[in-house]
Amino acid sequence: MDLGELKNLISEFKSDAKRLSSVADFEELRLKYAGKKGKIAQLFDVFAKLKAEEKKEFGKKINELKNEIELELVDLQEKFLNKKVESPLDKFLKTLPGQKIEAGHLHIITQAIRDITEIFKPLGFVRTRYPEIDFEWFAFEALNIPSTHPARDEWETFFVDAPPDKKYGRLVITPHTSNGQIHEMLKNELPIRMLGISRCGRRQEDISHLQTFFQFEGLAVDKGISISHLKGTLDYFAKNFFGPGREIRLRPYDFRFTEPSFEVDINCALCLGKGCKLCKGGWVELGGAGMVHPNVLKYGGIDPATYTGFAFGWGVERTYMMKSGTKIDDIRHMFGNDLRFLEQF
Amino acid sequence: MNILIPHNWLQDYVKTDAKPADIAKALSLHAFSVEKIIETAGGEPVYEIEITPNRGDALSVLGIARELRALLPRLGFKASWQERKNKIGRVVDKLKLDVQIEEKSLVPRFSALILEDVQIKDSPDFIKRRLEAVGQRALNNIIDITNYLMFDWGQPMHAFDYDKIKGAKMILRQSKKGEKITTLDGVERKLPEGVIVIEDGDGHLIDLCGIMGAKNSEVDENTKRVLLFVQVYDPVLIRKSSMALGHRTEAALRFEKGIDFEGVIPALWEAADLMKRYANAREASKLIDILNVKYAAKEVLVDYEKINLVAGVEISKKEVNEILRGLGFEFSGQKVKVPSWRYDDVDLSEDLAEEVIRFYGYYKLPDKLLTGNLPKKTNQGLFFLELVVKLFLKHQGFFECYTNSATNQALAGSGALKIANPLTEEFKYFRTSLLPQLSEVIEKNLGYSDQIKVFELASVYLAKKNELPAQPLKLGLVVRGMKFLEFKGVIEALQKEIRIKNLLNFNIREQKDGLLAVELDFEELARVVERAIAYQPLCNFNSIKEDLTFIIPPGEITYPQIEKIILETDKRILRLDFKGIYKNFLTLAIEYLDTAKQISSGQTQEIRKEIFNQLEKQLGVKLKL
Numbered sequence: 001m002d003l004g005e006l007k008n009l010i011s012e013f014k015s016d017a018k019r020l021s022s023v024a025d026f027e028e029l030r031l032k033y034a035g036k037k038g039k040i041a042q043l044f045d046v047f048a049k050l051k052a053e054e055k056k057e058f059g060k061k062i063n064e065l066k067n068e069i070e071l072e073l074v075d076l077q078e079k080f081l082n083k084k085v086e087s088p089l090d091k092f093l094k095t096l097p098g099q100k101i102e103a104g105h106l107h108i109i110t111q112a113i114r115d116i117t118e119i120f121k122p123l124g125f126v127r128t129r130y131p132e133i134d135f136e137w138f139a140f141e142a143l144n145i146p147s148t149h150p151a152r153d154e155w156e157t158f159f160v161d162a163p164p165d166k167k168y169g170r171l172v173i174t175p176h177t178s179n180g181q182i183h184e185m186l187k188n189e190l191p192i193r194m195l196g197i198s199r200c201g202r203r204q205e206d207i208s209h210l211q212t213f214f215q216f217e218g219l220a221v222d223k224g225i226s227i228s229h230l231k232g233t234l235d236y237f238a239k240n241f242f243g244p245g246r247e248i249r250l251r252p253y254d255f256r257f258t259e260p261s262f263e264v265d266i267n268c269a270l271c272l273g274k275g276c277k278l279c280k281g282g283w284v285e286l287g288g289a290g291m292v293h294p295n296v297l298k299y300g301g302i303d304p305a306t307y308t309g310f311a312f313g314w315g316v317e318r319t320y321m322m323k324s325g326t327k328i329d330d331i332r333h334m335f336g337n338d339l340r341f342l343e344q345f
Numbered sequence: 346m347n348i349l350i351p352h353n354w355l356q357d358y359v360k361t362d363a364k365p366a367d368i369a370k371a372l373s374l375h376a377f378s379v380e381k382i383i384e385t386a387g388g389e390p391v392y393e394i395e396i397t398p399n400r401g402d403a404l405s406v407l408g409i410a411r412e413l414r415a416l417l418p419r420l421g422f423k424a425s426w427q428e429r430k431n432k433i434g435r436v437v438d439k440l441k442l443d444v445q446i447e448e449k450s451l452v453p454r455f456s457a458l459i460l461e462d463v464q465i466k467d468s469p470d471f472i473k474r475r476l477e478a479v480g481q482r483a484l485n486n487i488i489d490i491t492n493y494l495m496f497d498w499g500q501p502m503h504a505f506d507y508d509k510i511k512g513a514k515m516i517l518r519q520s521k522k523g524e525k526i527t528t529l530d531g532v533e534r535k536l537p538e539g540v541i542v543i544e545d546g547d548g549h550l551i552d553l554c555g556i557m558g559a560k561n562s563e564v565d566e567n568t569k570r571v572l573l574f575v576q577v578y579d580p581v582l583i584r585k586s587s588m589a590l591g592h593r594t595e596a597a598l599r600f601e602k603g604i605d606f607e608g609v610i611p612a613l614w615e616a617a618d619l620m621k622r623y624a625n626a627r628e629a630s631k632l633i634d635i636l637n638v639k640y641a642a643k644e645v646l647v648d649y650e651k652i653n654l655v656a657g658v659e660i661s662k663k664e665v666n667e668i669l670r671g672l673g674f675e676f677s678g679q680k681v682k683v684p685s686w687r688y689d690d691v692d693l694s695e696d697l698a699e700e701v702i703r704f705y706g707y708y709k710l711p712d713k714l715l716t717g718n719l720p721k722k723t724n725q726g727l728f729f730l731e732l733v734v735k736l737f738l739k740h741q742g743f744f745e746c747y748t749n750s751a752t753n754q755a756l757a758g759s760g761a762l763k764i765a766n767p768l769t770e771e772f773k774y775f776r777t778s779l780l781p782q783l784s785e786v787i788e789k790n791l792g793y794s795d796q797i798k799v800f801e802l803a804s805v806y807l808a809k810k811n812e813l814p815a816q817p818l819k820l821g822l823v824v825r826g827m828k829f830l831e832f833k834g835v836i837e838a839l840q841k842e843i844r845i846k847n848l849l850n851f852n853i854r855e856q857k858d859g860l861l862a863v864e865l866d867f868e869e870l871a872r873v874v875e876r877a878i879a880y881q882p883l884c885n886f887n888s889i890k891e892d893l894t895f896i897i898p899p900g901e902i903t904y905p906q907i908e909k910i911i912l913e914t915d916k917r918i919l920r921l922d923f924k925g926i927y928k929n930f931l932t933l934a935i936e937y938l939d940t941a942k943q944i945s946s947g948q949t950q951e952i953r954k955e956i957f958n959q960l961e962k963q964l965g966v967k968l969k970l
Contacts, residue, residue, distance in 0.1 A: 133775070226655055338789070
């Protein structure tokens with residue numbers, strides 16, 4: 001056998017291959033050429049008996065021939081057996097990372113609002129949004145905060161440079177979402193279960209305060225609502241938002257628009273209330289709450305002799321930061337819009 | 346406001362077996378938050394307590410002791426009350442003070458007593474130690490005693506050197522703008538209009554009332570005669586003045602939260618007694634006590650039913666009564682008389698409910714979820730749509746941003762609402778568009794990536810005459826490193842995503858640095874969303890598709906014009922898609938379908954001819970041959 005015969009062998013293979021019509025034909029072809037005793041095997045037998053100086057060129061040619069026939073056989077096999085045969089490279093290619101899809105990011109505030117809304121939804125709380133710039137009457141007067149109260153001072157609350165309304169007073173950047181309580185009550189649709197989430201503004205900015213921030217305001221008004229309902233609702237929120245094992249407690253506090261008023265604490269994420277280095281005493285402050293003040297109900301057109309209600313209003317950003325594990329140490333990141341921060345959420 | 350209360354000072358009033366930690370916990374859960382327990386150098390525990398603004402009565406050792414007297418026995422601790430005797434002194438009609446009060450409302454109660462033969466020296470150790478424990482520097486016996494009473498009883502008081510009051514005359518009035526006074530701390534203060542001051546017989550200002558005394562009338566080592574001065578001032582005026590002057594003294598902080606009207610005279614006699622004991626003083630005048638308001642006891646109805654309703658559990662009448670009595674409320678029938686120190690704070694049955702339930706213990710109330718009727722309307726559509734839009738953009742690689750509602754004048758846009766009392770220039774005008782701040786976000790993040798896409802969904806603020814400003818929700822998008830049509834495609838796809846059939850027009854702004862920006866009126870988008878999609882019957886006939894290439898002639902011509910002409914040519918044109926453009930050769934894909942019968946190539950040929958005809962006639966657009 002010489003090099004010329006090798007060329008004949010490949011053309012012989014190709015003309016055989018053209019004649020294939022069934023799986024059985026293919027198998028026969030495979031055995032004829034690539035079987036244990038097939039033509040390629042025979043070539044290697046010949047090769048073994050060659051002299052060393054002939055082996056070099058002949059060996060190279062046989063290998064080329066072998067590769068070519070094997071590749072052809074793979075193609076034919078795929079055609080007749082309808083089965084893909086993967087080469088090692090094919091297999092490697094599949095281990096490469098998938099093609100990147102541009103992710104984009106929802107802001108952490110949106111995620112927090114979504115979490116909060118979803119938790120209150122099964123309790124029948126309906127989301128609302130009331131104006132961020134509102135009249136003083138809604139933000140203060142109707143909330144039982146008289147004009148002499150410190151919250152109404154120029155150094156605590158932003159006012160808009162505009163002439164005041166005869167009835168409703170100056171335009172103010174609402175320092176809380178509680179103006180929504182009055183708007184909601186004045187809709188005159190009872191019972192109320194409201195989850196108001198809006199932007200607010202306060203005249204301070206530091207590591208834990210922003211001039212623009214969000215609050216979520218819960219308001220329930222119906223016959224027979226008690227502090228027990230407030231406690232149950234906040235406990236439900238705490239367990240679902242912060243995790244099982246978390247509990248809340250109420251401490252006496254003072255807000256003008258609630259009576260009684262409470263400061264709500266949650267047990268520390270780390271020690272669950274036993275007291276540790278982080279929390280000093282086992283509890284950390286979450287925010288304010290209370291039973292709607294009878295004067296506020298009256299301003300909202302609701303008879304306090306028949307109806308009672310509870311309310312709470314907490315900072316969205318602050319509450320989210322207290323969720324164990326977020327570790328955000330400066331609230332100003334929230335409105336800083338550094339993409340390196342935003343991409344983490 | 347936080348106050349410091351030494352544990353052993355409390356023992357003057359309540360003897361108890363409760364440990365400091367017990368007291369801290371009891372106060373926190375039932376009355377006031379004890380922030381921490383500090384130890385003095387001598388190892389004495391001192392409570393740091395946050396007092397809520399409604400409880401001016403508790404800004405003293407006595408005030409805290411009163412709470413503990415009622416509270417500790419309920420928690421199983423012993424608490425025996427050490428009654429303090431009222432120390433009414435002698436009255437001597439010897440030295441005089443001529444008092445003129447310009448406006449009665451400035452000083453609801455004015456009281457004073459003159460003492461003589463005073464020996465100025467150091468205070469006794471217990472006074473010095475206690476003042477130090479509450480953070481007050483000891484000065485001399487007279488001044489220390491006035492400070493001591495402020496911390497002990499919550500009644501700020503002042504001592505003048507009687508001989509420095511020219512003409513033994515006091516005119517209490519409001520300041521005129523620009524008047525000056527040098528206060529005890531040596532600072533010369535220029536007064537705004539309306540601050541309460543006292544002028545002596547020579548026309549000098551000798552007191553910045555309720556805030557700090559004046560240097561020119563202070564008690565010093567040569568003082569022999571003292572005017573002890575104990576007042577109740579208009580709380581609002583004190584707060585405003587103190588804030589305006591930026592001088593928040595312990596006295597002002599107490600005056601502005603209200604003073605126990607009936608505690609004034611006992612406090613004065615208590616101070617006089619201490620001065621007699623520790624400064625050798627003797628009474629030298631009649632008691633001056635001017636009442637400028639009518640003070641009548643206040644009665645409030647005890648509504649047991651309301652208490653139970655608010656609590657959500659039944660608290661027995663006996664327990665209610667016990668709690669209220671413990672706190673100093675006196676029963677007369679169904680009503681209670683409010684103790685004088687709680688006069689400003691308790692008005693309604695609800696206020697009594699709070700007193701009862703906080704002492705009962707909020708932690709003892711059960712946790713219940715709401716039952717009963719649900720709200721009738723939900724109106725959640727807009728919130729749902731917001732989330733759909735945000736998620737869509739997130740999946741297109743956009744970063745959601747939150748920027749401040751207010752910004753600087755340049756970014757806010759013209760006609761922007763102005764904040765009357767801004768904190769910074771960067772937060773002074775309410776924005777009228779989201780785009781300038783979003784563009785700024787991109788500029789700040791240029792190093793992040795070649796391509797940056799951001800959006801924000803938030804309100805802008807538009808002034809309206811005599812009305813609340815309009816605060817419509819806008820969707821702002823700004824991108825960098827994105828092709829024009831690619832960006833346009835996102836906004837079109839966004840509208841389709843929220844089921845807008847006839848896409849709203851929008852205007853892409855091409856800004857510097859290759860930024861592209863669009864602002865959409867989100868509320869308008871929400872209005873045109875298809876509420877229900879009408880289903881098109883499925884058709885069993887085949888459509889015919891073909892690509893056609895046209896030549897766009899020079900001149901003003903837009904794609905929508907071409908699109909409109911083609912689509913209006915025949916109702917059997919099912920759809921038209923832009924396929925590509927090369928130079929001025931525009932390739933379109935057209936699909937024909939007859940829903941009534943199978944469309945033939947002959948029919949499409951007729952339609953096609955008409956398309957050519959119309960395009961050429963109306964726009965001069967010809968087929969590329």
